[in-house]
Structure formats: C-alpha cells, structure tokens
Amino acid sequence: MSKLSYLILFIGVATVSGLRSYDGYKVYQIEPKNENEVNVLTEVQDSGIGEFWEDYFDVDHKVRIMVSGDKQGVFLGKMKDANIEVVETISDVEKAVRNQMRPAIARNASNSEPFYGLTWDRYHNLATINAWLDRLVAAYPNIVSRVVMGYSVENREIRGIRINYKPNRNNNTNYIGIIEGTLHSREWICPATVTWIIKEFLTSTDPAVRAMAEDLDWHIFPVVNPDGYEYTFNTHRMWRKNRSPENFKSCAPYGEPDDMSHGVDLNRNFDFAWLSVGASNNSCSITYAGPTAFSEPESRAIAQYVLNLNQQGRLIYYLAFHSYTQLIVIPYSNVRGHEVLQNRNYADMYEIAKRGADAVSRRFGTSYRVGVAADVLYPMSGSSFDWVKLVTDIPVSYLVELRDMGEYGFLLPPEQIIPNNLEIMDGIIEMDRTTRILGYYSAGVANVLSVVLLAFSGLVCLLF
Ligand SMILES: [Zn+2]
Numbered sequence: 099m100s101k102l103s104y105l106i107l108f109i110g111v112a113t114v115s116g117l118r119s120y121d122g123y124k125v126y127q128i129e130p131k132n133e134n135e136v137n138v139l140t141e142v143q144d145s146g147i148g149e150f151w152e153d154y155f156d157v158d159h160k161v162r163i164m165v166s167g168d169k170q171g172v173f174l175g176k177m178k179d180a181n182i183e184v185v186e187t188i189s190d191v192e193k194a195v196r197n198q199m200r201p202a203i204a205r206n207a208s209n210s211e212p213f214y215g216l217t218w219d220r221y222h223n224l225a226t227i228n229a230w231l232d233r234l235v236a237a238y239p240n241i242v243s244r245v246v247m248g249y250s251v252e253n254r255e256i257r258g259i260r261i262n263y264k265p266n267r268n269n270n271t272n273y274i275g276i277i278e279g280t281l282h283s284r285e286w287i288c289p290a291t292v293t294w295i296i297k298e299f300l301t302s303t304d305p306a307v308r309a310m311a312e313d314l315d316w317h318i319f320p321v322v323n324p325d326g327y328e329y330t331f332n333t334h335r336m337w338r339k340n341r342s343p344e345n346f347k348s349c350a351p352y353g354e355p356d357d358m359s360h361g362v363d364l365n366r367n368f369d370f371a372w373l374s375v376g377a378s379n380n381s382c383s384i385t386y387a388g389p390t391a392f393s394e395p396e397s398r399a400i401a402q403y404v405l406n407l408n409q410q411g412r413l414i415y416y417l418a419f420h421s422y423t424q425l426i427v428i429p430y431s432n433v434r435g436h437e438v439l440q441n442r443n444y445a446d447m448y449e450i451a452k453r454g455a456d457a458v459s460r461r462f463g464t465s466y467r468v469g470v471a472a473d474v475l476y477p478m479s480g481s482s483f484d485w486v487k488l489v490t491d492i493p494v495s496y497l498v499e500l501r502d503m504g505e506y507g508f509l510l511p512p513e514q515i516i517p518n519n520l521e522i523m524d525g526i527i528e529m530d531r532t533t534r535i536l537g538y539y540s541a542g543v544a545n546v547l548s549v550v551l552l553a554f555s556g557l558v559c560l561l562f
Pocket of ligand 1: 281282285365420421
C-alpha cells in the first residue's frame with residue numbers, strides 16, 4: 099500500500115471516528131404523575147445524568163431521556179427511590195443510529211424510484227440534497243429556480259428552490275407558499291418530507307396536487323439549519339441547534355460537554371415574545387434563545403426572505419416541519435384558553451388543520467393532534483411560524499411535528515419515510531382544499547360560490 103493510500107485510509111478512519119458513539123446508551127420514557135416527579139426529572143437534568151429528548155417537563159407529559167451505560171445504574175436508582183415508573187423505549191441507541199444510516203430493507207418499488215437521483219428509502223446528507231436541488235433547476239429551467247436565503251454561521255448557503263408554474267402573475271394574484279424544513283438539525287424526517295413535497299409538486303398527476311403546485315409561487319427550503327444538519331451526520335447525531343461559537347462557556351456545571359454551548363436554538367431566536375416562555379438564557383441548554391432576538395444569521399435570513407416575499411404577493415402558507423409527536427400546531431405558542439383568539443383567524447386555522455389531520459389519518463391510521471403549542475406541546479417563544487404569522491398576518495402558518503410518538507423519536511427508521519410522506523401529502527392537500535373553500539384564494543371555491551350566488555340574486559331582482 100502506498101503512503102498516499104495509508105493517508106487516505108487514515109483520513110477515512112479519522113472521519114468515521116469523529117461521529118460520536120452511542121454504544122451502551124438507552125432511551126427511557128417517563129410520564130411524571132405529579133409535581134414532585136417533575137422536580138425529580140429537573141434534578142436529573144441539572145445533574146447531567148441523562149440527555150433529555152424533550153425540553154419541557156410537566157405532569158402527564160411524556161419525556162424521553164437518553165442515558166449512557168455508565169450512568170444507567172444511578173439513573174434507575176434515582177427513579178426507583180422516587181417511585182417513578184420507567185419504560186425502556188430504545189435498548190440500543192447505537193444500533194438505532196446505525197439503523198437510520200442504511201437504506202430501507204422493505205422497499206415499495208413504485209414509491210422508492212429515484213427522482214433525479216434522490217430516493218426516499220434512506221436519509222440524505224446536505225451535499226446530496228443540495229446536488230439534487232441543482233439537478234431540478236437544470237431539469238425544469240422554466241419552472242424551478244435556485245434560491246439562497248442567506249448564509250449560516252459557518253458560511254454555508256441556506257438553499258432552496260422556487261417552483262413557479264406561472265411566472266407572469268401580478269402582485270394581487272401572486273399567492274405565495276413557503277416551506278421551512280430542518281430548523282432543528284436532528285429531525286431528519288423533515289428534509290425527507292420536504293424533498294418529497296417538491297417531487298410531488300413537480301410530478302404528481304393528481305388534480306388537487308397540481309392545483310396546489312401551480313396556483314402558488316412556492317419557496318421551499320429542505321434544510322434551513324445547514325451547519326447543524328451537517329454536524330448531525332459527521333459528529334453528533336443528536337445536535338439540535340445551529341453552530342454558533344459566540345456564546346461559549348463551560349457546561350460542566352450542567353453536566354454537559356462544553357461543545358453544548360456552541361449553538362443557539364433557532365426556533366427560539368425569532369422576535370416573537372422572545373425569551374418569555376419555553377426558552378433558556380443559558381447557552382448550555384438545548385433551548386438557548388441566543389443573546390438577543392435575531393442574533394443568528396439563519397433566523398435573520400429566514401425573516402428577511404419572508405419580509406421580501408410579503409412585498410411581492412399574498413402569502414398564503416408558511417409550513418415549518420419538525421419532529422416528533424405528530425402535531426399540527428397553530429399560532430400563537432405563548433397563549434392558551436380564550437387567548438387563542440389573539441390569532442385573528444384561529445377558527446379557520448383550526449378547521450384547516452383538523453381536516454388536514456383527519457386526511458393524514460385516513461391512509462395508515464396515524465393520529466395527529468391539533469391546537470396551540472401550550473395545549474398540545476408546551477408554551478414557547480421565539481419560534482419562526484409564530485413570528486411569520488404575527489408580522490405578515492399570513493392566513494395559514496403551522497408548525498408540523500411529524501412521526502412518530504416517541505417509539506424511535508429522532509431515530510425514525512428509513513422504512514417509515516415513505517409512509518410518513520404519503521400521509522403528510524394527503525394532509526396538506528386536504529388543508530389546501532379547505533383553505534380554498536374558506537376563501538383565502540380569490541379563485542377559491544367560496545368566492546366562486548359567492549359570485550354564483552350574487553349573479554343568481556341579481557337575476558331574481560330582475561325577474562321580480
Ligand atoms: Zn424541532
């Protein structure tokens with residue numbers, strides 16, 4: 099073997115060994131029954147015994163905790179002492195991580211055909227997704243164009259595509275849809291879903307899909323946190339935040355490695371009730387909101403892009419995909435009870451989401467819940483979809499939490515990508531149907547009906 103080959107081999111091994119190992123790790127699920135049990139969980143988090151997959155603790159609210167082999171004894175001992183019931187949900191995290199890196203075993207031939215080289219039988223890294231976007235731009239020169247929202251902390255492009263079947267629309271009829279994927283980098287099902295929606299918009303022959311694809315000017319971004327996403331592939335599978343080093347501090351007092359302070363939770367960094375609830379001012383936290391609202395280039399890029407589009411037509415959709423827990427979340431995330439009416443068209447948004455959720459469940463029985471974050475998830479601030487709703491008054495802005503309910507959580511096996519995508523497509527098509535019926539497009543059915551009714555009443559007046 100030549101020296102060069104050894105060097106290449108060494109680099110290859112070094113790269114592979116850069117990926118953090120989860121040998122011996124397990125994931126446990128706990129559903130605290132009272133405030134005392136919630137306090138025990140908070141103590142466990144503060145002591146750094148486990149890595150929490152949820153960032154909010156409440157009575158009757160399930161949380162999953164990933165615990166390394168050497169801390170499982172202490173963890174289970176604490177739970178036993180406090181009489182807290184523990185369910186082991188993932189017995190071998192390393193195996194689940196590796197399982198996610200491989201292609202699906204059972205392939206459904208008709209649905210896993212590559213489309214310009216991309217498949218949905220596995221999860222793809224950033225370079226593969228970006229190369230695919232380039233191929234689409236080349237393949238559909240009159241419909242698809244390349245868009246860059248801005249740049250990440252590590253100077254990566256935040257890339258997307260625009261799908262515009264009718265480039266000559268004027269501002270009044272230019273209905274705009276925006277899809278945001280992967281603001282949280284470990285939620286790998288998100289780019290797999292968003293790329294599928296792109297494929298369906300370009301290829302489906304279903305009239306409802308065609309109408310949704312062609313009646314709007316679409317701006318679709320599979321990965322808006324490119325640094326974090328890349329980091330989940332080459333270093334830390336469970337990374338959620340961006341990769342800002344600006345707020346470095348030692349995380350030892352919180353039982354975390356210092357690297358944890360290298361990042362801001364982008365979905366807490368928008369200027370929506372910033373840092374008021376469900377967010378942390380500690381850079382070692384996974385919900386660190388940043389030193390100020392819009393401190394991060396990724397959140398600023400999204401905001402500026404949305405504001406620019408708001409000048410170019412009528413925003414109809416902002417869909418932000420996350421995982422997991424199967425929810426369609428309605429703005430605003432800092433309200434509950436009667437306060438939901440601070441969202442001017444809450445009732446319509448509930449109706450659209452509920453019909454969407456019903457459509458999702460029809461194919462495989464997957465159940466999605468609908469509501470404001472404080473009711474179905476936990477109250478939060480600084481989130482993108484709330485900010486977009488508040489600032490632009492866009493009629494339909496949701497945060498969608500995809501599969502599953504926590505069985506695999508972020509480590510959803512590749513076999514579930516296509517079933518997830520099929521049911522989500524059913525859901526958004528039904529949402530679009532409802533949005534039209536409710537009259538949010540001027541060409542919507544409600545408006546057509548009202549024109550017919552007006553014409554009919556005019557005729558009646560003439561006759562009598
Ligand atoms: Zn998320």
